[in-house]
Amino acid sequence: MGSRILVVGAGAVGGYFGARMASAGHDVTFLVRERRLQQLRAEDLCLISSIGNVTITPRMVTTGEIDDPYDIILLSVKAYSLTAAMDDFAPAVGPQTRIVPLLNGMQHLDILEERFGPAAVMGGTCFVVSRLDAQGHIVQTGSLPRLSVGERDGSDTPAARSIAETLSGSGFETVCSTHILQDMWDKWVLLAALGSICCLMRGTVGDVASQPAGQAFAQAVIHECALTTAAAGYPLRDAALQGTVSLLTKTDSTLTSSMFRDLLQGSPVEAQQIIGDLVRRARIHQIPTPLAH
Missing domain, CATH: 3.40.50.720 (NAD(P)-binding Rossmann-like Domain)
Known part of the structure; x- marks a missing residue:
């Protein structure tokens, strides 16, 4: 059966x-x-x-x-x-x-x-x-x-x-x-960075990346998230880091996060679980997170 x-x-x-x-x-x-x-x-x-x-x-x-x-x-x-x-x-x-x-x-x-x-x-x-x-x-x-x-x-x-x-x-x-926990941390960094970028800047990945210093801003957000996951014992694998940077810095991208879409619709958002909990863990390891915070 x-x-x-x-x-x-x-x-x-x-x-x-x-x-x-x-x-x-x-x-x-x-x-x-x-x-x-x-x-x-x-x-x-x-x-x-x-x-x-x-x-x-x-x-x-x-x-x-x-x-x-x-x-x-x-x-x-x-x-x-x-x-x-x-x-x-x-x-x-x-x-x-x-x-x-x-x-x-x-x-x-x-x-x-x-x-x-x-x-x-x-x-x-x-x-x-x-x-x-x-x-x-x-x-x-x-x-x-x-x-x-x-x-x-x-x-x-x-x-x-x-x-x-x-x-x-x-x-x-x-x-x-x-290596399922590493897989989950890799995805978490992607989602936390994507959500922070779209919600803070109120736009798509391409909207942000096409602005002056937009790509640098996106990379700074990714860097905060990556430092936190490394301090927790799950450093991003090279392919995951490169893939995240490439995905979130494309000037012609229409990608947005589900968190941003929910925010625009006035629906509940997973901000605490995706961003808030990552910031909490960063504080435990004394990692500064001025952008994600």
Whole structure:
């Protein structure tokens, strides 16, 4: 019998990966709020994707309807919704359940471990450019999405390989990583720098980079973030640093952060989890952060 997967959230991220896995034949159930439940009952779960469109009729549960543990919980909520989400999916966590969080930053690992124990919590991260449109369809653009999962201590275990194999499907790459915490720190620096640049300057990467001293400003923000992660014991790998600098200094780039888009729409933002927690860690190591602060 295949592993039972509970995807917490059927939004732009969880909905994308969950729909791809369900299309590949995996046993996937989505834990959703009542509003999303009604929307998906009416419209089905539709992916509009540069890699190929998919429509599925998802298997769904709501809070209070979980009766048995699941093997894998793929957690894809916003960081500020973590506490409420943990209460919702707690009945799905059994002695053998493994939780794969795709949240931004690192703070959520400590919170999940405190609630469910260290053995239950794996490392995880993803790269996907996706959004919900007005009809609730998931629109994915850009390059092939990637999902990475691994043991937090870096060990190469049969369980980790099995989970990576289960969390797979056409339409994205799955990586079983033996350096998943480094992967997560690398992404955190990118997101913190991108969010700081866009929110402070109120523009796209290209808007900032095309201004006098704009590229120097972007590089200074990246430098603050990179110094912090190095002090915490996870220095950015050369390829990650060069890729971040290249991405965030392009003068013709239309890239913005989801934090900036949420800010413009008046929606809740992950400022504390992405930027605030990084600044807190910088203070612990006495790293000055005049720009990100």
